[in-house]
Amino acid sequence: MKKRLVPIFVLFLILTLLCIYTGRNHPWVTIEECLQNPEKYDGKLITEYWEPQIGKIYADGFQLIQRHAPSLRVYCDTTGLKTGEFVGLKAYFKKEGYLRAEKAFVATNRRYKIWLSVIPVILVLFLFFYNFTFNPKKFQFELRTNA
Amino acid sequence: MPDLITHLAFTHLVKRPFELKGKVENIFPFRVLLYLGTILPDILTRPWYIIFPATKSWTTCLHTPFGVILFSGLLTLFFNPVIQKRVFLNLFAGGMLHFFLDFFQSHIIGTNYWLFPFSWKHVGYGLFNPGEIIPLIPLWIVIILIMECTIYGYKKYKREKLN
Numbered sequence: 001m002k003k004r005l006v007p008i009f010v011l012f013l014i015l016t017l018l019c020i021y022t023g024r025n026h027p028w029v030t031i032e033e034c035l036q037n038p039e040k041y042d043g044k045l046i047t048e049y050w051e052p053q054i055g056k057i058y059a060d061g062f063q064l065i066q067r068h069a070p071s072l073r074v075y076c077d078t079t080g081l082k083t084g085e086f087v088g089l090k091a092y093f094k095k096e097g098y099l100r101a102e103k104a105f106v107a108t109n110r111r112y113k114i115w116l117s118v119i120p121v122i123l124v125l126f127l128f129f130y131n132f133t134f135n136p137k138k139f140q141f142e143l144r145t146n147a
Numbered sequence: 148m149p150d151l152i153t154h155l156a157f158t159h160l161v162k163r164p165f166e167l168k169g170k171v172e173n174i175f176p177f178r179v180l181l182y183l184g185t186i187l188p189d190i191l192t193r194p195w196y197i198i199f200p201a202t203k204s205w206t207t208c209l210h211t212p213f214g215v216i217l218f219s220g221l222l223t224l225f226f227n228p229v230i231q232k233r234v235f236l237n238l239f240a241g242g243m244l245h246f247f248l249d250f251f252q253s254h255i256i257g258t259n260y261w262l263f264p265f266s267w268k269h270v271g272y273g274l275f276n277p278g279e280i281i282p283l284i285p286l287w288i289v290i291i292l293i294m295e296c297t298i299y300g301y302k303k304y305k306r307e308k309l310n
Binding site: 030121 | 190
């Protein structure tokens with residue numbers, strides 16, 4: 001175990017640093033960043049949304065609802081949009097505090113995708129613990145002899 | 148990303164034909180690690196940002212080949228040294244099959260950062276929308292069943308021929 005401590009620590013440290021690097025140097029622009037500095041981000045393409053959903057639909061657009069993030073008015077063609085659905089967006093921020101979308105469409109089956117993806121996770125974890133056992137003394141996974 | 152059932156089915160379909168020889172008890176546990184590898188990029192990132200969306204900016208590196216290689220290495224260190232090589236190779240191969248399938252997914256704005264940490268360039272060929280292949284899941288299951296029956300028949304034929 002002692003031999004493994006150093007590589008475990010090193011890899012953990014590298015992964016942590018990579019996460020910090022990604023958080024600070026990512027290329028995408030979020031709505032929060034735009035709202036904090038509207039002049040700077042005027043006309044910028046927004047590439048990341050936090051679980052965006054369609055709120056109230058208007059004749060010329062809709063209210064964008066995000067989880068743990070500000071709600072915003074989006075101006076676009078509303079054909080095919082439906083309140084409560086997840087939305088795929090390609091939109092530009094305007095300094096007045098709204099988005100002008102070039103493309104807006106319902107993210108088909110996103111809810112099903114999330115819930116269906118839980119099944120393989122449970123299955124794989126079950127198969128994993130069926131085939132491997134954790135030896136706390138050696139602090140390692142070992143093949144189960146009866147698997 | 149396509150759903151994880153599609154990822155798992157794809158990995159199974161790729162791997163299974165290579166397992167016609169050898170004992171099941173020697174093969175199956177490592178195939179499970181291949182499955183784990185194939186869902187690893189998504190389980191390291193998706194749950195966090197579905198629950199806490201702001202974490203996406205921090206965890207995206209774990210959904211890149213470089214991040215998965217490092218994480219597979221870290222995970223491997225928690226296994227018996229005797230099997231570590233096979234563990235790593237299966238986790239790694241599973242991860243790469245995941246990225247291979249993601250390559251064909253269509254995006255509004257790309258999210259396949261294969262060249263991370265050297266570049267944020269998106270690499271991909273938008274062939275299908277992940278939401279649109281959900282109805283095809285029963286088809287993957289039928290294909291797997293047909294393949295499993297074929298392999299079972301083939302092995303039975305081989306055994307009988309030997310006897």
